[in-house]
Amino acid sequence: MSVGSERITRAERQAQTRDRLIEVAREMFLSDGYAATSLDKVAVRAGFSKGAVYSNFAGKEQLCMAVLDSIHEEQIEGVVTAFSRDTDLDGRIEAFAAWAREGLGQPRWTALEVEFGAIARQSPYVATELVKRHREIRGAIAGLVRQVTAEAGLGDAVDADQAATTLLSLGIGLGTLRSLDNTIDVGVFADTMRSLLKSSRA
Numbered sequence: 001m002s003v004g005s006e007r008i009t010r011a012e013r014q015a016q017t018r019d020r021l022i023e024v025a026r027e028m029f030l031s032d033g034y035a036a037t038s039l040d041k042v043a044v045r046a047g048f049s050k051g052a053v054y055s056n057f058a059g060k061e062q063l064c065m066a067v068l069d070s071i072h073e074e075q076i077e078g079v080v081t082a083f084s085r086d087t088d089l090d091g092r093i094e095a096f097a098a099w100a101r102e103g104l105g106q107p108r109w110t111a112l113e114v115e116f117g118a119i120a121r122q123s124p125y126v127a128t129e130l131v132k133r134h135r136e137i138r139g140a141i142a143g144l145v146r147q148v149t150a151e152a153g154l155g156d157a158v159d160a161d162q163a164a165t166t167l168l169s170l171g172i173g174l175g176t177l178r179s180l181d182n183t184i185d186v187g188v189f190a191d192t193m194r195s196l197l198k199s200s201r202a
Contacts, residue, residue: 018056018066020046026067030108034064034115064116065129071109072133076140078103083144089152090194097190104171104186105178114176138164163196 024046028037039060043050057063082095120127142164149158170192178184 017052021056022066022070025063029067029112061126083148093190093193097187100186100189105175107179110175110179138168141167158196
């Protein structure tokens with residue numbers, strides 16, 4: 001029993017260390033940028049040795065990937081919450097647009113995404129992982145589109161995979177533009193969704 005308890009405690013401690021490293025790295029990557037943030041700096045700021053970093057992450061690329069994962073999880077959660085509102089389809093689309101106005105195109109997030117994405121040209125690991133994650137995000141959006149359209153009684157009238165690709169591409173483009181000019185409205189999200197549904201009803 002004591003051995004088992006010790007193992008659980010060790011696992012929990014490592015999980016806490018990992019979470020703390022991601023939290024600190026996120027702050028530093030967003031404030032200073034990817035290139036300017038070293039594993040040594042992250043370890044010192046978090047109060048751990050550099051060895052503790054390497055016991056959780058193979059290197060800076062993997063750590064940054066974990067940071068981006070945490071950001072993407074928050075974004076997806078916001079989208080899911082918007083589309084889970086207890087209202088009709090138009091109300092959900094408006095809730096989604098409202099979320100996008102607040103959560104899309106945060107300058108520091110976008111800058112980190114762009115800077116890290118540029119590394120994909122030299123790093124097969126980064127390229128592979130980014131492709132994998134974008135596919136997962138598209139899959140999550142497609143699943144949400146299927147759920148929402150089914151609840152609206154549209155059945156399979158909407159191509160969920162195509163809609164997911166369209167919305168993700170639009171989101172990335174608008175996010176980049178809004179990171180430079182926050183006066184750009186994201187109402188086009190709602191308009192695009194309505195257009196997709198209108199064409200399916202026709």
